[in-house]
């Protein structure tokens with residue numbers, strides 16, 4: 001009776017080892033297949049005159065980052081507040097004004113988008129932290 005039990009335990013132990021090895025093999029195969037399946041498509045290039053570009057300005061550490069940005073005509077700039085300090089975006093140039101709304105109206109995670117249709121230089125500030133928190137968008 002004891003021999004039979006010992007044999008059973010041995011078989012179970014062996015079974016666990018085999019199952020463990022099998023599991024590892026499956027993981028390796030899956031990992032390789034996943035890596036091979038990844039393909040990077042080339043970025044969509046803007047057509048003549050641009051107009052499909054996008055750029056991002058972060059509001060962090062009471063600064064715009066980047067504070068100087070160059071885009072093409074028709075590009076959209078998105079400002080994103082990435083800290084728990086309220087900010088806003090307010091400025092203009094070339095006879096065009098843009099504003100995110102009320103002073104300090106952008107909270108953590110809030111976004112403001114503006115599409116620049118006219119070439120030129122656009123200066124803006126955060127009214128809460130001006131003049132220290134300011135930026136420029138140059139549209140080519």
Ligand SMILES: [Cu+2]
Nearest residue numbers: 087126128129
């Ligand atoms: Cu601010």
